Amino acid sequence: MWWRSTVATTVSEGGRDADRYRSAQFGLSRLLVRDVRGLRRLIIPSRLRTSVPDWIAAVHAVVEQYAQTSAALSAEFYDAQRDAAGVPGTFTVPVADPPPEGRTEASLRWATKDVWERDPDVATAAQLEPLDVRLEQAERKAELVVQKLVADTGRDTVLEAVRQDRQATAWARSAALGACAFCKMLSSRGAVFAQDTVGFRAHDGCHCAATPVFAGQRFELSPHAREWARLYQEYAAGHSGSQLARFRRALAEHDQYPLPGSF
Template sequence: MAALESAREQQAAQRGLVALMLQDLAGTWSSLNPGRLGQTLPKWIAAVAAILDRYGDAAGALGLDYYEAERDAARVAGRAPTPEIRTPERAQVESSLRWATKGLWDDHVLEPDPEFDRLWQQILDEEAAADLAGLDEEDLADIGDDLLDQPDEPAEPAVQRLSPAADRLAKARTQVDGVATRLVTDVGRGAVLDAVAEDRKAVGVARVAAPNACAFCRTMTLRGAVYKNEQTAGRRANAKFTEGSGEFKYHNHCRCWTAPLFEGEEWEPQPEVAKWQEQYDRAKAMRGDTLKNFYRILRAGE
């Protein structure tokens, strides 16, 4: 039986890696000048891209080590595939970051705004260089374990209403972190998917979602270990979901992981699946779009 426990450990390790990446990412904001975006944005994008490459390589290596360990545990003969680790392309990084920061181009940002200045300084003060040296998968899992219980989208801060410019800055920061999280974790997930695609002994991968995942991720998780190619990846379901690339789509801030399944193994669904299936069935029985109904059920806390 394919091990859900080891998939969760790898999921936590990848989340721990992302937590360190976000620390390093905070340090890049000092190279961005809101009053001179046209001149400083390229330098900032280059700094972010370098961080995404570094942590993407680490995420991919973690993913391949995990795949090889799962293959050995399944007693699969022969060598495990070693696909190339594919870090995000520069064009993808640039377009994603420009989308994330589009609100900062508003003319109002250039006007005096104490709330904007306060929030900007707060972001700059968060700078804290992370250190990957000497950290193994277990260390990263310890860092990321508690983070798996956090919501997909960061909660709105319980503070007084922000000025329009400060609100745009807060949203830009959240969107940048979300984009970076997806791009780095996609490298780890993609390494596993590429290995499965090359491995004749691999049946496919199952999606392992966080305990409080969104409706889309819960829906994809319910499909089980069917993801091997475009036909089984859920093309029609994914077509309704615009974020992410390819057939195995993940949204910004997504904490899902991909667990491989080999010949002779059975997939052990995560314990939340029974509840999610009941929620999905109710959503499907309602009038209208099933996924939208599923989101409504989750927002209602049912």
């Protein structure tokens, strides 16, 4: 397998295998967005009430297909990492189901909530924009929410495998070098033990992934995650209520890797 690790005793959230796996999921997200954009033609401005539900149904079908692929990629990655760790016994990865139709519909209805005509006295600034602008904004929101729905399926596959696998001890968040401050902060905290109930916190458009850690392996933060941890401790820790804002400022001033414009 192209992401099989050659070192079983040490694992990092920023190792070669984790980076390749995250890149594969990112590539899948780009294809997803391409296909969702192609469905935009189903929304007919003069017939929003009837065309938007048809668009939602079509997008859900695409999300379901890509979510299955994301889960399969995650299961393959988990199996490869488990083999590389050399742990005993066999284990079947519990592949997560695609998001239910109701969840996809709710996400897309949120993305399109500003499209509908409103009473000017109660409408927000976004809802008073011309229809073509509102549709463009809705399309962007929809791309972000469906990306999260698909990526969550892959992340849930790894997390549930870690919880069920007796040879798995923890998982770690793998964030890209250009990730947002929120993701860099969580990634710098290192491994989350398997018995912990904490879930994978992700925002719309998040491309972070989960990397499993197995019995006998030693987890090490990558050099860039160690730098993020240092910046957090030096500039943000101990400032209740403003840690993220302070950390974001520290990254902007001292981190060699660029922050995205927003998240």
